[in-house]
Amino acid sequence: MNVREWALITFTILAQMSVGSFIVLGIVHYFVGKKAGEKQADELSDRALLAIGPVLALGMVASLLHLGNPLNAYKAVTNLGTSWLSREIFFGVLFAVTGAVFAVMQWKKIATFQIRNLVAILAAIIGIALVYSMAQVYMMPTRPSWNLVTTPISFYATTLLLGVLAMGAAFVANFWYVQSKNPGCASEQCVLLRDSLRWIAIASIVLLGFQFVVLPLSIAFMAASGAAVSAAMFVGEYGALFALRLVLVFLGAGVLGIFVYREAQSAGHERQMSWLAYGAFACVLVGEVVGRFLFYATTTHFGLQ
Amino acid sequence: MKRKNWAPGGGKKELRGKDEWVRISWDEALTLVANEIIRIQAKYGNKSIFVSGGSEIGRALTLFGGYVPSYGTTSGGSIHATKTTILGYTGYVNAMMSDRMDHRKTTLFVHWGLNSISSSGGNPTYNHLQNKKNGAKIIAIDPYYTDAAQVLADEWIPIRPNTDHAMVLGMAYTLITADDPKPNPLIDWDFLNRCTLGFDKDHMPTGADPKENFKDYVLGTYDGTPKTPEWASAICGIDAARIRSLALEIAKTKNVGLGMSSATARQQNSDSWTQMFYTFGAMSGHIGKPGSFTADGYYHQNFSGLRCLVDIVQPGSSGLPSVGANPVEEKAADVWTALPQVPGTRLCESWMWKAIADGKYQAVKGQWRDLNIQMIYHGGGAKLQTVDGMSDGIAAHRKVEFVVSQSQILTTNSKYADIVLPVTTPWERDGGMVIAGNREFGLIWGQQVTKPLFEAKDDLWIAAEIGKRLGVDATKIAPLSNAQLVYNQIVGSKVLKDDGKTTEPLVTISDNDVKSLAEAGVVVKPQAGRVALAKFQELGFYQVPRKPGDNFEVVALKAFREDPVKNPLPNKSGKLDIHSKTLADIIESRGWSTIKPIPAYNPAQEGYEATFKDFKAKVKGEYPLQLYTIHYYRRSHSVFDNILTLRRAFPHEFFMNPIDAQARGIQHGDIVLIRSRHGKTIRPVSLTERILPGVVTLPHGAWVEMDEASGIDKAGADNIINGTVPTGQGTSGWNTCNVQVEKYTGSIELKPDYQWPQRIPIKEA
């Protein structure tokens, strides 16, 4: 592993987390808005929304580090006709722009709720397209361990899992921030927070189950489609790391998720619930980074290299 | 340039090979060298000055009272004395081959050692491909499935190194026992009886004991050991049935080419092998007949004989007059046929480093003389790198008071020197001739590609300048300009006319040529020749147009076969000596080992048998593997080894069979430690099915890089592994070495060779 591959790991993880966060945030905002009104929903999610921007930006800066000649980076969107890499960059930039437009509109309350919603939905669709093109970049006949249907599926799983847990952590952070500024408002937010985190916990457990189906499936597919060497690495040379990845995601999304759910049942456990939410996010983030590391480390080239 | 800590008399001699370098002027360098020669000669005499190579400096030193030279078997191994004695033809370069067009009739080629592609470029292979087009079958008998075998061989018969002799004895036994004049004639009795001596008791040389005949040796009549294919098989590792069937196949096929690469003679105790090979060629009927040949060596020179055929293109002489004999040599004589000894002070290469380090040498058998070499002058070449026993060589270099080396790059000779004089390459000189030694393509005109780089000077100029400072007559050293020497060669070159008999000059010299050359100070006379001078120089060579059936197609030794009395061989007996007391006497006189007059099998000091502690019980010893040194595409011997693209292409890996590796827990690509009785080296290992289990190979010529702390050479230099083990005629037996191999677990970090810094002693500011 060199700088170039760490750049790719950082970029793909952060970009996917951004997309996932944006979508999760939108869904939460929608349901909270329906239940508690737009103002409370904004109070819960606006600061989290603003956190997405820097994460995405960091990812995109990281992506430049894998270029040999970053000065030409602006030219990298000129081959949309055939290059998935061009499309990835195109959708990446577009997602950043529409996301930013939405964030500004939402922050400054520009235009109506409906129009803002439309922009958000548009940004979300672009985000989905971004993750899709990210997966397509790796789906080449010369890379049998990547050229599998499980690549986009696992990218989406990562997107949602990280999105869910990142937003869980963000809500918690937001809650303590709001409480420190304005204790009065916080109690209402406290209820919303517990509600949201319960759903986040449920979602993370569901997604965990999904991950645990996709992961073995992808290795089985590798073994069956000319990437047996890659498949073998998951139990051989990288067996320990792969186990670590499974344990971390299981711990974060599963065990801690259950605890978050339990602590979020009733008031008064906000502090424990918060640490659990942070912990769950940290575990899953590290687990996913390890997973992405393995994605690159275990790939084999078909043909001569 | 000068070694930083050098001072007249030596100056921290132990730093040779690791000291820093200081750039000095030509005048200073030449004066320092001349002053040291004068000082050392005055103190120790001329017999203290050793010249390892390069004829030019020899001219100056000969005029100054002489120097100690060396002799060695180099490329030809034990072919030298053996062939010169039993056949009368010197040299080993395609020497006994018929013309290449005659080979087109050959239907079966059997080669003992077939690595012609990596050891001699394209020509032998081109010609063999023509043979294959004609449907010929090619059999390679070699421990390694070589690149040549990959392209050419219809069958590969793996054989243990140093055991070819035993194999062919088994084949001879087959023919002798299965031969029956009427239903099954296998032996060419007519040729044996008329043209050879010593095959059976009825055809012995005068005065020889009839019991010493070859046939009875093969049958075991007197020694009780019949040399059956089974006997041979136990030594060479080839199935006895195949030994038998191959002998019959060769004997029953009309047109057969038997080839013996000189690698099979670069082996210890192989002095009788060449004789065995020609004996088998004679008995199986493949000497002196159209479509057949029995020949040692097959080199780049177009796969055609040189010594026994007339060259179609004959290079002219440079006209450089001799400066006379070297006074230190007691008597000038051909080193290979001189009896009863090699005269005078001449060091056998396979012993010379030890002789210098120990201060004594064996002049003739049992006669050890004191020797006090205090100066080594490398006038060219790469002896320290390319002669066996390099560890002794390094010790010798650190012992003497002064070491000078001439080279273009920091060769190993120069690395261990005190003063290095930069010399030009042929491409920096004002045109030059390459005498290719190919009978139909003898000359190549080398154009000046660049002016001399940096401060490089010609060898002859250096010799003359040092001569001046020694106070000898420098005009005798370089009486002619470089250009005059070159044009003498061109003008004097001849080419055979289409009749194959008479010659004409190769180039036409017009009056204009005479005039324009005169302006450059070159004197030539006008003459009519085959091609205009300008055209020859533009093309760079002259190739005689060839086609099968032309008048240049000559069959080697045909006249001898037809009438051995009228056309005797140029040796003492005039016949092929299957029994040669002369050869046995020559070997005896050298004092390293003894042989029989007939080609009896003589196990090598570090051959297959020596890999065992107990050969009969088949208990392996401390060095259980046989190592030999193949030629390698990365370099020509040691030349070009510092070029990064070549290092990238060829990592100088050590080759081993996976079966031997498995027993040692070694994986493809591991770094392994190779140990012999003489030294240690580390290399990445390539596990390949292309090599016979029990045999390993380390390619020849890598530039030594000694880790002084551990005594391990990091570069895989063959001559660190190969030791000082002279045998027979003083053969350097590179292909005979016992080793042990293990996975390297020490602390040296071995990067791929192409990532090593090149040997660049002084960077231009």
Add this chain to the structure above:
Amino acid sequence: MAKQLGFHINSSVCANCKACQVACQDKNNLPAAIRWRRVVLYGGGGWVEKDGRWMPNGVFSYSVSFACMHCENPLCVQACPTGALMKRADGVVLINQDQCVGCRYCEWACPYGAPQFNEAKGVMTKCNFCEDLLAQGQNPACVDACPMRAIEYGDIAELRAKYGTLAEVEPLPSASITLPHAVVTPHRNAQASGTGTGKIMNLPEEL
């Protein structure tokens, strides 16, 4: 049909000398690490023991020289995000280094290892069919360097008419991926692509 340049590789006489590889580096001034043309050694077989002697059992080896195949379906061109890689009218696949962003995506895409990264310049490099020599009516450096005359170039239609259409032997990948413009004359022991009967015999650091 428009002209398309291609190579004929005569693996049956390739002697593994790598003169093509080194001549290419020399002519194109490439650092040691970058080899636009390479030679791979493929082989296999085994040994059986009989009475203390080892007998070869189907031991074989052969060499294949390979470079950019200037493919009909150049995955590198499709993958390149900047359009720095392009296929010229004569079928030669070229890279415009001024356009290259150095993302090395083409390197992933190519099954022949043709595009190679120049660490010092931060951009990709690849075989340009010695376009400068072609323009002067000369042969590519690799073609002229081969002592076995095992590399030939020309219009692929003509080469195919002369030598057939085989473009894959082990260890070259299946030709169906990129439709390479090369014709291979197989060695007598050549193994079909994908059969895996042998192995690449070179050291990893060598290839």
